[in-house]
Amino acid sequence: MAQRRLDSTRKRKSFSISALGGIAAVVVLAVTAPGLAGSLSSADQQCLACHGTAGLEKPLPNGETLSLHIDGDTFAKSVHSVIGCASCHSDIDLNKHPTPNNSIASKRSFSIVRAKVCSACHSEEHKQWSHSVHAALVRDGNPVAPLCTSCHSPHAVIKGVAEAMDTVPCKTCHGAIFTAYAGSVHGALRSAGVTHAPLCFSCHGAHDVTVPTANRGMKDVCLGCHTDAVAAHQKWLPNTLLHFDVVSCPACHAPKAQRTVDLVLYNSTTHKDAARPVGVPEFENTAGSGATSPSGLDPVTLFNLLRALNRPGIANKTSIKGRLDVRTGVEAHELAPSNKAISDCSTCHRAGAQAFQSVTISVAGPGGIPIHYGVDKDVLSSVFSINSIGGFYAIGGTRITFLDVLLILGLLVGFGGPLLHLILRWTYRRHQSGSDHEQGKR
Ligand code: HEC
Ligand code: HEC
Ligand code: HEC
Ligand code: HEC
Ligand code: HEC
Ligand code: HEC
Ligand code: HEC
Ligand code: HEC
Ligand code: HEC
Structure with missing residues (x-):
């Protein structure tokens, strides 16, 4: 107990140090952002002035740490660079942000709330997902069943990445099945570059995953x-x-x-x-x-x-x-x-x-x-x-x-x-x- 309290004080301390660093960086970065991030809109660069700082994080009451660092170059390369931060974070008002006592119960509860934004532009995928076994498990309170953002990192989505053998999101949770699949006749073909051989989502679907035995x-x-x-x-x-x-x-x-x-x-x-x-x-x-x-x-x-x-x-x-x-x-x-x-x-x-x-x-x-x-x-x-x-x-x-x-x-x-x-x-x-x-x- 004492140990845990010690830990969270330490985290809170490191948070305020990095937050300060971020604020200092506003001055520098608002002028010119280096690398690809420089191609982003000035509104995005304003966010990145703080959130581009490595180590910016927020300790949560349950002992977890929410990383607040967004890599500007990675975001600039992603499909979502065209829509900008504000399209998904329209609730953030820079006159009031950051709110010091903004309470977030856990990483999971934060993700569940935030991932709802995806359906605004991808309603078809959202509809399919909401009928899936994964969504049923989320509704049941399963703590690991995947949301949109478990399979697509919102700040780093690149075209085609979810469809590649090495980066297919399913393997992070179904590792043993992935290993069995990789050794199968289909997996061997897929590894050899035969893209019409099935990967997980070719058989199960990506969003409308159902229980196969049913x-x-x-x-x-x-x-x-x-x-x-x-x-x-x-x-x-x-x-x-x-x-x-x-x-x-x-x-x-x-x-x-x-x-x-x-x-x-x-x-x-x-x-x-x-x-x-x-x-x-x-x-x-x-x-x-x-x-x-x-x-x-x-x-x-x-x-x-x-x-x-x-x-x-x-x-x-x-x-x-x-x-x-x-x-x-x-x-x-x-x-x-x-x-x-x-x-x-x-x-x-x-x-x-x-x-x-x-x-x-x-x-x-x-x-x-x-x-x-x-x-x-x-x-x-x-x-x-x-x-x-x-x-x-x-x-x-x-x-x-x-x-x-x-x-x-x-x-x-x-x-x-x-x-x-x-x-x-x-x-x-x-x-x-x-x-x-x-x-x-x-
Ligand atoms: C002055 C530095 C600064 C700027 C500029 C800034 N942020 Fe933040 N942001 C922070 C800090 C510090 C926190 C953590 C605050 C807390 O304790 O909740 C935070 C938290 C967040 C969070 C997570 C918590 C929440 O409120 O949902 C999001 C999302 C976020 N910022 C997005 C943005 C976006 C988008 C922009 C640009 C429109 C932006 N921020 C601009 C410093 C900044
Ligand atoms: C496509 C929609 C989308 C765009 C564009 C987007 N975000 Fe986010 N952002 C999200 C979602 C969804 C989450 C919650 C992620 C999760 O499940 O943890 C999030 C989380 C965050 C967080 C909290 C830390 C984290 O990674 O969970 C910060 C800070 C943040 N965004 C800042 C930004 C900034 C800065 C930009 C622009 C450079 C940006 N976001 C662009 C959707 C987006
Ligand atoms: C404001 C509209 C908007 C929101 C909100 C949004 N997206 Fe997108 N998304 C886009 C656009 C635009 C593209 C690029 C489409 C294209 O180039 O064909 C895209 C493309 C994608 C792709 C396709 C990548 C590929 O392989 O082609 C994925 C995956 C994706 N978004 C996931 C998400 C997720 C997850 C969220 C929620 C965190 C989200 N999007 C929220 C507009 C949005
Ligand atoms: C279990 C993992 C998983 C979840 C959860 C998931 N996706 Fe996907 N998504 C994938 C995979 C794998 C692909 C690529 C394969 C494909 O296109 O069928 C993909 C493709 C996409 C694309 C590219 C267009 C397309 O359909 O090919 C978009 C957009 C997208 N997802 C949005 C979303 C949104 C929005 C959510 C939440 C409602 C979501 N995804 C939830 C795995 C997932
Ligand atoms: C973030 C973790 C996560 C990701 C990513 C994920 N799943 Fe799941 N999936 C689960 C959990 C948890 C269950 C519940 C059963 C279990 O624990 O195995 C489940 C259940 C399933 C089931 C039903 C299992 C049964 O026994 O009938 C199928 C099929 C499935 N997932 C396929 C996929 C496919 C295909 C992908 C990639 C497109 C994927 N999953 C990605 C966590 C995940
Ligand atoms: C009773 C056992 C059995 C069942 C059930 C069975 N197979 Fe087969 N299958 C075989 C055998 C044995 C061969 C090889 C026959 C040969 O070489 O002439 C074969 C050959 C094949 C081939 C290659 C032959 C070709 O050119 O089409 C495919 C593809 C195939 N099976 C798919 C399936 C699918 C899909 C199912 C389920 C709907 C299935 N099998 C159910 C035993 C079975
Ligand atoms: C997306 C299309 C696709 C789906 C779905 C698919 N396969 Fe295949 N399968 C292929 C391709 C492509 C090959 C390699 C070329 C060939 O031999 O037909 C292959 C090869 C095979 C082979 C080896 C054939 C041989 O001659 O040695 C078997 C057995 C097989 N599949 C069984 C299955 C079973 C069982 C399922 C369902 C659980 C299934 N496949 C689903 C595309 C698919
Ligand atoms: C060739 C088609 C095919 C491919 C590719 C495929 N699966 Fe399956 N999957 C099946 C079949 C068939 C079943 C079993 C149905 C049954 O038990 O009768 C199954 C069952 C499952 C289950 C339920 C397991 C359980 O305990 O009952 C999960 C989870 C799953 N697959 C995930 C994946 C993941 C992750 C991948 C990619 C690494 C994948 N599948 C690739 C055909 C496929
Ligand atoms: C992997 C197990 C398996 C293999 C291998 C298999 N069978 Fe069957 N077979 C079954 C099962 C299970 C049934 C029961 C179907 C039912 O009762 O509804 C069945 C049913 C049958 C029937 C009865 C059909 C009817 O409507 O009355 C015949 C005949 C038959 N099999 C012949 C064969 C022959 C010949 C072979 C070899 C060439 C073979 N089976 C290989 C599992 C198998």
């Missing part, structure tokens, strides 16, 4: 560039479109990644990922609930949970979608050249396949970002799950064995994909209607 893993974004991919896969992968729906692209194209089955609680009325169900202990506290026990939620609990969520009188029905994905966001970016991709059907279509040993269930948390809970892998094959996990049925012990036999037969006698599909659908329907009957549903 967006079916962005397969449509991939297919938007890889327009021949469906046809290329159809040459060897039966039911390509179905696979693309339930298997994420990285699950095959990041061959070193761990695969996992993610079950998503899904609002079948609004067709959106369901938010965390309030009042359901399994999803309320992460510690000590069934979902965090070593083997995870068991089939019976899951069954009862869904029954509770869908009890009579509830308008929005909850169901579950299954999806085979990679385990982590980092792994999703480790895309390898396609000759390394997984083509071996038995990676998935084999009893005990590794991919089906790890199962999670996810609900939408703050900003719509999924929170994953462990689930007992038996959920996939349990009779209790048949209603809830319908539409994702080539999984689980018995069904896998069954599929294996058909597959081997099919491959041996050169079955066409469509015939195989028909047989599978037919057997499945029979199986499903049988179990519906048993449980007295639908």
Whole structure:
């Protein structure tokens, strides 16, 4: 405590010294500013007379220090030199500025207020950003989610800088993903100067960034560039479109990644990922609930949970979608050249396949970002799950064995994909209607 007070006195002292230095500099700089800054308007040079002084800073009540130094040459080179300081700082009246007791609670609160000015000239970007997951997190009080000025330094914006591999703003916060991306097939191409290979914002957008898993893993974004991919896969992968729906692209194209089955609680009325169900202990506290026990939620609990969520009188029905994905966001970016991709059907279509040993269930948390809970892998094959996990049925012990036999037969006698599909659908329907009957549903 004493230490902190000592620190802030020291800072306050250094502030007044540098502020004095700045005021002394007014006299010198107002006459001629050296370098590029000399090309700025006299109004701007007046501001820079004080703010061009290195070391000018303001200690904040929370112990942070707000640097007040603006480099004149850098500003003169930036796209905003044409509009001048006053376009963004119209509230500053030099007759009253600097106000000695101007209180700023924290750097973050200062940024949140100041960044609002950008929307005056860039309303389109602002509109997109305000619908993004980042903006949702800012509204939720997340202390690091990016504002305009987290990605674009307002006094140093240069054309194209946000689009370059070395200076792309995303890497400052998503460093591990950037490293994975840089080693990927796209990253290698981009480093080699192939600018039509995607960088972060080509896939996610820069301003309208959404939660990728809520967006079916962005397969449509991939297919938007890889327009021949469906046809290329159809040459060897039966039911390509179905696979693309339930298997994420990285699950095959990041061959070193761990695969996992993610079950998503899904609002079948609004067709959106369901938010965390309030009042359901399994999803309320992460510690000590069934979902965090070593083997995870068991089939019976899951069954009862869904029954509770869908009890009579509830308008929005909850169901579950299954999806085979990679385990982590980092792994999703480790895309390898396609000759390394997984083509071996038995990676998935084999009893005990590794991919089906790890199962999670996810609900939408703050900003719509999924929170994953462990689930007992038996959920996939349990009779209790048949209603809830319908539409994702080539999984689980018995069904896998069954599929294996058909597959081997099919491959041996050169079955066409469509015939195989028909047989599978037919057997499945029979199986499903049988179990519906048993449980007295639908
Ligand atoms: C006489 C020196 C001086 C001049 C000229 C000056 N400033 Fe300042 N400015 C300061 C000092 C000192 C502070 C810190 C005051 C405080 O404690 O809040 C400051 C704070 C600021 C701040 C941050 C706090 C706030 O009030 O939002 C901004 C932004 C700012 N100045 C912009 C400008 C602009 C734009 C101009 C030109 C129109 C300008 N200043 C001219 C000395 C100056
Ligand atoms: C494009 C709009 C824009 C222009 C032009 C601009 N500023 Fe700023 N300025 C901002 C924003 C936004 C912030 C808040 C930055 C943040 O999030 O910390 C800011 C912050 C500041 C601060 C507080 C210290 C800091 O960096 O956060 C000072 C001092 C300042 N500006 C001075 C100037 C001066 C002097 C000029 C002209 C040479 C200028 N500004 C031009 C938008 C602008
Ligand atoms: C008073 C109007 C105005 C305000 C306010 C303003 N800008 Fe700009 N901005 C411009 C102009 C003018 C350009 C240059 C457009 C051009 O040359 O095509 C520009 C260009 C840009 C660019 C484009 C760089 C590129 O790669 O082409 C970015 C990024 C940018 N501004 C960010 C911001 C941010 C962040 C803020 C808020 C801190 C802001 N602007 C506030 C007028 C403004
Ligand atoms: C998460 C980082 C991030 C945030 C937050 C962000 N931008 Fe950007 N912005 C980028 C990237 C990356 C680019 C370049 C890629 C592109 O053009 O799509 C860009 C490009 C721009 C451009 C150049 C024109 C264009 O669209 O290509 C403008 C203007 C701009 N941003 C303004 C803003 C404003 C205003 C805000 C706040 C509402 C903002 N940005 C928030 C990352 C961001
Ligand atoms: C200033 C820090 C910051 C910057 C810069 C930033 N992000 Fe984020 N981003 C976050 C935070 C914080 C979250 C919340 C989740 C987390 O903590 O990872 C997030 C979440 C995301 C999510 C959703 C994550 C999920 O699990 O579904 C995506 C996608 C994303 N960011 C992409 C980007 C892209 C693309 C860029 C560059 C255009 C970018 N981010 C720049 C801080 C940042
Ligand atoms: C080729 C398209 C592509 C590029 C380029 C790309 N991403 Fe992603 N990103 C994805 C896919 C696909 C997912 C995973 C979706 C899923 O889990 O199904 C993802 C997921 C994410 C997530 C959520 C991670 C999580 O924990 O769920 C973040 C954050 C993210 N990306 C940030 C970035 C950043 C930062 C960059 C640049 C370094 C980047 N992405 C480049 C396609 C891309
Ligand atoms: C902005 C366009 C763009 C987007 C979006 C995009 N890619 Fe690519 N991708 C390319 C380009 C360009 C290449 C290199 C040329 C080529 O092989 O087609 C490439 C190469 C690849 C390769 C290597 C092909 C080979 O023959 O080795 C794979 C695999 C790949 N992309 C998968 C994906 C996946 C998965 C996604 C979505 C997560 C995606 N791409 C999104 C443009 C894109
Ligand atoms: C079941 C595994 C699997 C899935 C799912 C999968 N791929 Fe592939 N993909 C492969 C394999 C294996 C190859 C290589 C085939 C070959 O060399 O003939 C390949 C080849 C490719 C190629 C290069 C071939 C070309 O010329 O188009 C691209 C691009 C590609 N995939 C993109 C995607 C995208 C985008 C997705 C998601 C929509 C996806 N893949 C889903 C396994 C898969
Ligand atoms: C990365 C894992 C993975 C790989 C590799 C894979 N599949 Fe699949 N496949 C799945 C999943 C998951 C489903 C479940 C789809 C469903 O039930 O809705 C599926 C479904 C199927 C179906 C059933 C379609 C239906 O509508 O009944 C057939 C047939 C099939 N796969 C054949 C193959 C063949 C042949 C290969 C190899 C050329 C292959 N798969 C490779 C994961 C995979």
